[in-house]
Amino acid sequence: MLQASGLTKEFKGFVAVNNVDLTVERGTIHALIGPNGAGKTTCFNLLTKFLQPTRGTITYDGRDITSLSAADIARLGLVRSFQISAVFDDLTVLENVRIAMQRRRGDSYDFWRSEVLLAQYDDEARGYVESVGLGDFLNHRAAELSYGRKRALEIATTLALEPDMLLLDEPMAGMAQADVDRISALIKRISEGRTILMVEHNLSVVANLSDRITVLARGEVLAEGDYDTVSKSPEVIDAYIGAGHD
Numbered sequence: 001m002l003q004a005s006g007l008t009k010e011f012k013g014f015v016a017v018n019n020v021d022l023t024v025e026r027g028t029i030h031a032l033i034g035p036n037g038a039g040k041t042t043c044f045n046l047l048t049k050f051l052q053p054t055r056g057t058i059t060y061d062g063r064d065i066t067s068l069s070a071a072d073i074a075r076l077g078l079v080r081s082f083q084i085s086a087v088f089d090d091l092t093v094l095e096n097v098r099i100a101m102q103r104r105r106g107d108s109y110d111f112w113r114s115e116v117l118l119a120q121y122d123d124e125a126r127g128y129v130e131s132v133g134l135g136d137f138l139n140h141r142a143a144e145l146s147y148g149r150k151r152a153l154e155i156a157t158t159l160a161l162e163p164d165m166l167l168l169d170e171p172m173a174g175m176a177q178a179d180v181d182r183i184s185a186l187i188k189r190i191s192e193g194r195t196i197l198m199v200e201h202n203l204s205v206v207a208n209l210s211d212r213i214t215v216l217a218r219g220e221v222l223a224e225g226d227y228d229t230v231s232k233s234p235e236v237i238d239a240y241i242g243a244g245h246d
């Protein structure tokens with residue numbers, strides 16, 4: 001589904017990502033992990049087109065996307081979530097999802113549309129809200145939601161864009177354990193029929209959710225495989241002990 005080859009990013013001579021080859025198979029949950037400073041965020045930003053690579057190519061669903069913009073790839077169904085919050089605090093849960101749907105349909109932020117037109121979106125929007133377990137909060141302002149529920153709402157707004165592939169940047173960052181469990185279950189559920197690549201620090205989440213894991217260290221791929229394989233790799237253990245991880 002998503003393939004990077006020879007992906008390299010240099011910042012003024014410092015090589016943050018070095019010749020990375022990565023293949024994310026269709027229909028899998030793939031995690032990108034590694035100690036601090038390994039290059040995960042840079043790699044993620046390259047794959048989501050927030051950064052342009054110094055060298056290398058990226059293909060998505062058989063198509064070269066190396067020189068496309070983040071907006072272009074979103075239209076192709078490759079959508080990034082989490083780091084940039086798509087949630088507007090002063091709008092209700094339902095209104096937030098409705099706006100995401102308007103974006104998908106190219107209506108952009110057309111706040112002048114009549115209530116009658118907007119109401120056409122409601123049934124579908126309600127479906128997305130219910131699919132992330134927020135059915136009881138439809139008319140609550142986003143600001144009133146707990147942190148974990150806000151994250152669930154972000155997922156609903158992302159699903160409203162009808163992505164084939166989701167790129168999640170540290171979906172569990174800053175979450176209490178109860179929310180971690182709930183969002184883990186939600187990610188598992190929304191992975192059906194979709195492909196997911198996530199950067200995640202919480203290794204028990206990675207162990208639970210991922211079909212495949214790529215470990216980065218010092219900008220390079222150190223190991224790849226399922227959790228059992230990579231967690232037993234002496235190079236991976238050394239890299240984590242050497243750099244410390246959070």
Ligand SMILES: Nc1ncnc2c1ncn2[C@@H]1O[C@H](COP(=O)(O)OP(=O)(O)OP(=O)(O)O)[C@@H](O)[C@H]1O
Nearest residue numbers: 011014015016034035036037038039040041042043
């Ligand atoms: N814009 C930039 N300019 C210069 N150096 C950068 C830039 N962005 C990242 N780096 C460097 O590239 C290296 C990799 O950083 P990156 O943030 O990708 O690592 P990471 O694996 O996401 O780390 P963490 O787990 O701490 O978030 C680091 O040494 C960082 O200082």
